[in-house]
Amino acid sequence: QQQVKQSPQSLIVQKGGISIINCAYENTAFDYFPWYQQFPGKGPALLIAIRPDVSEKKEGRFTISFNKSAKQFSLHIMDSQPGDSATYFCAASMSGAGSYQLTFGKGTKLSVIP
Amino acid sequence: DAGVIQSPRHEVTEMGQEVTLRCKPISGHNSLFWYRQTMMRGLELLIYFNNNVPIDDSGMPEDRFSAKMPNASFSTLKIQPSEPRDSAVYFCASRVYWGLPGQGLYYGYTFGSGTRLTVV
Numbered sequence: 322q323q324q325v326k327q328s329p330q331s332l333i334v335q336k337g338g339i340s341i342i343n344c345a346y347e348n349t350a351f352d353y354f355p356w357y358q359q360f361p362g363k364g365p366a367l368l369i370a371i372r373p374d375v376s377e378k379k380e381g382r383f384t385i386s387f388n389k390s391a392k393q394f395s396l397h398i399m400d401s402q403p404g405d406s407a408t409y410f411c412a413a414s415m416s417g418a419g420s421y422q423l424t425f426g427k428g429t430k431l432s433v434i435p
Numbered sequence: 436d437a438g439v440i441q442s443p444r445h446e447v448t449e450m451g452q453e454v455t456l457r458c459k460p461i462s463g464h465n466s467l468f469w470y471r472q473t474m475m476r477g478l479e480l481l482i483y484f485n486n487n488v489p490i491d492d493s494g495m496p497e498d499r500f501s502a503k504m505p506n507a508s509f510s511t512l513k514i515q516p517s518e519p520r521d522s523a524v525y526f527c528a529s530r531v532y533w534g535l536p537g538q539g540l541y542y543g544y545t546f547g548s549g550t551r552l553t554v555v
Contacts, residue, residue, distance in 0.1 A: 355543065364439075364526050364546025365478070372541075410478065422468075422491070423544060427477040 324348055325413050327426030334433050340398040342429045344411035347392065351413040355423070356385065356396050359408045368409070369396075401433045441527050441547035448554055453515040456550045458527030459508055466530040468544065469502055469512050473523045481525075484510065517554045524549045 326345045334340045344354075355370035371378045371385040371394065378385045384397040398405055411426040440459040448454050460467045468483040482492040484504045492502070499518070504510040514521055528544040 353542075357544075362548065364528070364549050365544075366546065367543035370541055370543065422480060422483065424480075425478040 324351075324424045325411060325426040327411050327429060329429060330427070331430045332432070334398075334401045334431065336401065336403060336433055336435050338401050338433075340401045340405065340431055340433070341395060342409055342411070342431070343393065343395045344413075344426050345391075345393045346413050348413070348415070349392070350415040351424075352416055353414045354385070354387065354394050355412050356383075357410040357412060357425075359410065359428075365410055398431075401431075403433045403435060406431055406433050439527055439529055439545050439547035441525075441550050443550060444548065445551045446553070448517055448552070450518055450554055451516040452554075453513065454517045454521075454552060454554075456512040456525050456527075456552070458510045458512070458547060460510070460527070460529035461531070461545055462508065464529035464531055464545070465507070467504060467510050468528045468530070469510070470526040470528065470546075471523045472526060472549070478526075481512070514552075517552075519554045522553050524551050526550075 324347050328343050352373055356368045357365035358368045359365040369380050369383050369385055371387050373389050376387050382399045387394045408428045408430045410428045412423040414423045439461055442457045465486050469481040471479045471481055479494055481494045482502045483490055487504045487507055500514055502512045526546050526549045528546045530542055530544055532542045
C-alpha cells in the first residue's frame with residue numbers, strides 16, 4: 322500500500338517560472354513531512370521540511386504548503402532555475418515509538434529549460 | 436565531515452554470485468538505513484539500525500538479503516545468491532536531529548552516493 326502519493330511524475334518548467342509538486346498521504350499519524358532533492362548519480366539530500374502545526378514554511382525560493390484537513394502538502398519552487406533540474410521526493414514519517422522512518426513518494430523529475 | 440561513504444560505487448556481477456555492499460555512516464549518527472531505488476518502485480526501505488541493533492527488517496525482500504552493523508562506523512548489506520531482479524541503486528543513510536525553537540524536533544537523513552548494482 323503506497324502511503325504517500327506524489328504527482329506529477331515529471332514536470333517541465335521555463336526558467337523563472339514556478340514549479341509545483343504535490344503529495345497526498347493516507348496515514349493521519351504522520352507528523353513530519355520533508356522534501357528531498359536528488360541529482361543524477363547522487364543520493365537524495367534534505368531540502369526543506371515541515372510539521373503539521375504550521376501551514377507554510379519558506380526557505381529561500383522553496384516553500385512547503387501544508388493542508389492538514391486534505392492530507393496534502395506541496396513544494397513550490399519560485400523563480401525556477403536550470404540548476405533546480407533534479408528529481409524531488411516528498412516523504413512522511415511519524416514520531417511515535419521512536420521509529421522516525423521515512424516513507425517516500427515515487428519522485429518527480431523536474432526539468433527547468435532556459 | 437566526509438558524509439556517508441558507500442563502496443563500491445558500481446558493482447557488476449553474475450547471477451548466483453555473492454554481493455557485499457558497504458557503508459560508513461557519519462560519526463555520531465546513531466541510526467543507519469539501507470534503501471533500494473528502482474524506477475518502478477522508487478525508494479524502498481530495506482532495513483534500519485538504531486545503535487547498531489536491527490530494528491525493522493520487514494523491507495528486506497527475501498532471505499537472500501542480509502545486513503549487519505558490527506559497530507557504529509560500519510554496515511554491510513549482503514545478497515547471496517544475487518539475481519538480475521536485484522539490479523538497482525542501493526543507498527545507505529544515517530540520521531541527524533536538530534531542534535528549532537518552538538517547532539519541535541526536526542531530523543534529516545544524510546544519504547551516501549549509492550552503489551549501482553547490476554546483476555547479469
